[in-house]
Amino acid sequence: MATQNKTDIGLIGLAVMGENLALNMESRGWNVSVYNRTVPGVEEGVVERFINGRAKGKHIEGFTDIEAFVESIALPRKIMMMVRAGSPVDELMEQLFPYLSPGDILIDYQVAELPRSVDAHHSGRV
DSSP: SSSOBSSEEEEEOHHHHHHHHHHHHTTOOOOOEEOOOOEEEEEESSHHHHHHHHEEEEESSEEEHHHHHHTTTTTOOEEOOOOSSSSHHHHHHOOOOOOOOOOOOEEOOOGGGHHHHHHHHTOOOO
16 A cells, blocks of 8 residues: 555554554554654653564554654655643644645544644644
8 A cells, every 4th residue: 555665654652552553554454654752761662662572574664753754654644643632642743743744634533632633723733
């Protein structure tokens, strides 16, 4: 499905649900890019453990640099965000915006904070 060595879809957030969703998409023929933040002393090596563990030998590429992650996905990009609702989503979107192109799609799976996503959409930022 990927074009010109780009992946089909990107997924941010490698907690249990994110890992399982990435594996599910890959099992259906999708080439997947995954990203997880790195917080020294708190959240380190998440991407590497997943890529060298459950995702080993699969069509899943791991990134710890958000720009490289975004650039790895075929246009128009489809990026799923599986991060905790609230300010982490806002912070993540601010990091993503400089690298996105018109027509790219951000999918926020944290519906507990749906009004925040709707506000971001209406602001023209998404």
